[in-house]
Amino acid sequence: MKAEGMSPFLALGLLVAGLCSRVHCVPESKPDPENGTPKDQHSRTPVDPHAIVPSNTDFAFSLYKQLVSLDPSKNVIFSPLSVSMALAFLSLGARGPTLTELLEGLKFNLTKTPEAEIHQGFQHLLQALSQPSNLLQLNVGNAMFVDEHLKLLDEFRQDAQAKFASDVFSTNFKDPEAAIVFINDYVKNKTKGKIPKLFDEHATFSVMVLVNYIYFNAKWKTPFDPKHTIESTFQVSKNKTVKVPMMSLRGLETPYFRDEELACTVVELPYTSNDSALFILPDDGRMEDVEAKLLPETLRRWRDSLAVGEGWSPASWPFPLFLVSGSQHSGPPSRPGAGGRGGRTCTNMTSSFVACVTLGLNCALCNMTASDGTGAEASSESNMG
Known part of the structure; x- marks a missing residue:
């Protein structure tokens, strides 16, 4: 999320990425009692899921800047x-220059991280994020909706299910109204009703739709006291202010860092699960300066500098209660000078023809409340024809 003035919630636009790059240890592969080998036969060598985090972070900042510039x-x-998981999922069926463009667009250096390790990294990250927890709700997954007359290549189907845990549904795209209801109901169910309509009634389909969904919900470790919630001025932009409920935390010691060089304050607020949200608070008039310096190394420096100390209090910066949602339309990422393909990329997923793909939509919603903490939902889709 991006806002100007006194309340620039820069970090909330990266909420899911920031959490997913920091939480959950990957469980060790458990031996199969019958043959003594790990159950995950697709990962013969250990792959650190954190190996893909630097590229994911770089991609997150690059995409953020691109969207802001629009x-x-x-x-x-x-x-x-x-978005990155949907594109990585899509790359399973890509070949040649298209595969290279997709993965390098996701900020991977293919000379250092081969394609197989990238897919294994996403596979292990997905497994880690899918571990059950009593302290937070996190649901991440993928699905393919395939025209009922289309035959997927066995290799692609197996890789999609093994590496991206993808559900596969035969779908009648000749009845677009029924297909829209079918896909929307699936996403609605997976996001606990928070994204009820991924596609509107005017959506058109070709032969296949890939969907990635994320549902996250966690409670603050120290809840905001409703008694300290007051109505105050929220500056939406330079020329617009509104009155909204503002929350504050009193008596809480939480890690923060004052970055004088970039004229901003970085604050970390923990959830009950010991995961945390990172808020970046630029000084008045310095929003664009901070955005220009948003780089992975900047985030690392902030995290390494976070400490509990005097000089800042959550009570001095009130948080607004808010519910924000939005959708973004974009094509697959392209390398500078790569000569993008107009949002379309040819893939090798089927036995009957070479399909072409248009990545079209990312829907996201974030809800911040006093006691319940943060809820964030997102879904991305790729339409093929």
Whole structure:
């Protein structure tokens, strides 16, 4: 999410990516009691899921800057992880220059990280994020909706299910109204009703739709006290202010860092699960300066500098209660000078023809409340024909 003035919730646009790059240890592969080998036969060598985090972070910042540049006056909310996982899923069926363009667009250096390791990294990250927890709700997954007359290559189907845990549904795209209801109901169910309509009634389909979804919900470790919630001024832009409920935390010691060089304050607020949200608070008039310096190394420096100390209090910076949603339309990422393909990329997924893909939509929603903490949902889709 992006806002100007006194309340620039820069970090919320990266909420899901930031959490997913920091939480959950990957469980060790458990031996199969019958043959003594790990159950995951697709990962013969150990792969650190954190190996893909630097590239995911780089991609998140790059995509954020690109979206902000389209209209600096609007809020930006999206899930970088949902977009990157959808594109990585798509790359399973890509070949040749298209495969290279997709993965390098996701900020991977293919000379250092081969394609197989990238897919294994996403596979292990997906497994880690799918571990059950009593302290937070996190649901991440993928699905393919395939025309009922289309035959997928066995290799692609197996890789999609093994590496991206993808559901596969035979779908009658000749009845677009029924297909829209079918896909929307699936996403609605997976996001606990928070994204009820991924596609509107005017959507058109070809032969296949790939969907990635993320549902996250966690409670603050120290809830905001409703008694300390007051109505105050929220500066939406340079020329617009509104009255909204503002929350504050009193008596809480939480890690923060004052970055004098970039004229901003970085604050970390923990959830009950010991995961945390990172808020970046630029000084008045310095929003664009901070955005220009948003780089992976900047984030690392902030995280390494976070400490509990005097000089800042959550009570001095009130948080607004808010519910923000939005959708972004974009094509597959392209390398500078790569000569993009107009949002379309040819893939090798079927036995009957070479399909072409258009990545079209990322829907995201973030809800911040006093006691319930943060809820974030996102879904990305690719339409093929």
